[in-house]
Amino acid sequence: MIKQTRITKQRQVVLEELQKVTTHPTADMVYDMVRKRLPNISLGTVYRNLELLAEQGIIRKLNIDEHKMRFDGNTSNHFHIQCIECGKVDDVSICENIDWLELTQDTGYEITGHRIELFGICPDCRSKQLQDQ
Amino acid sequence: MIKQTRITKQRQVVLEELQKVTTHPTADMVYDMVRKRLPNISLGTVYRNLELLAEQGIIRKLNIDEHKMRFDGNTSNHFHIQCIECGKVDDVSICENIDWLELTQDTGYEITGHRIELFGICPDCRSKQLQDQ
């Protein structure tokens, strides 16, 4: 028997707040965002809902941050780019051209997903660097 | 005055053991490997050395694991592929064909690095799945 899931206020607000932004927040940041609407929500509930929504494929977990998990409300195919100066994570929508069939043949793996993450210096930090010189 | 680094037995063995394998071990796994040669080494020392070696670009930190940091003694350009069944991380050497210059123009970022990680089902798990049917 499959476990049913219910739509609670908490789950709904966690999802809504995550889908509002493109900042790829950590669980802690989501907690802060959600608390403005539900002051009594607990951090554990935020964690549990993020985990469940990710399992259901409604949101995505990002391993891009060295120390904490980040979450993305946008599940469409896109890449990320993190600024090595300020740490922010932006979206990149490029059409990638890796030949998955060839990869399957080369590796013997059945490829089910991929993650491409870019690192660089964002426009803001680049201009700051120019100013500082 | 730049801080000098010394070549200690511990640092040497951590590096050697990491470079011996292609299994992308966690700090804990490196600790176990190193302890066979240096039974008195402490986990803190392993962490400190892995961190330092990564800073110096001699090894690489991998964010591919959901829960812990993994380390890679191979710093040449290659991708990783993780089996979603058994969790192991293999190397993939493919020649990727992303146009970095175009990306810089599109995003405004100065691209300094990238990470491509693939997920799939490894040959072993694929054949196990066939057997189970």
Added chain:
DNA sequence: GTAATTGCAAAAATTTTGCCTCATA
């Protein structure tokens, strides 16, 4: 009414750090 979910707090798990001693250069 039943079972999923919450809030709270304690626990778990990983990583970092302080401090004193040791050893490299």
Added chain:
DNA sequence: TATGAGGCAAAATTTTTGCAATTAC
């Protein structure tokens, strides 16, 4: 011999979990 590094253990940080009460269906 000066100072970087190690060992040990405590602390810090992030995430998970047990439990009794609550709520969605």
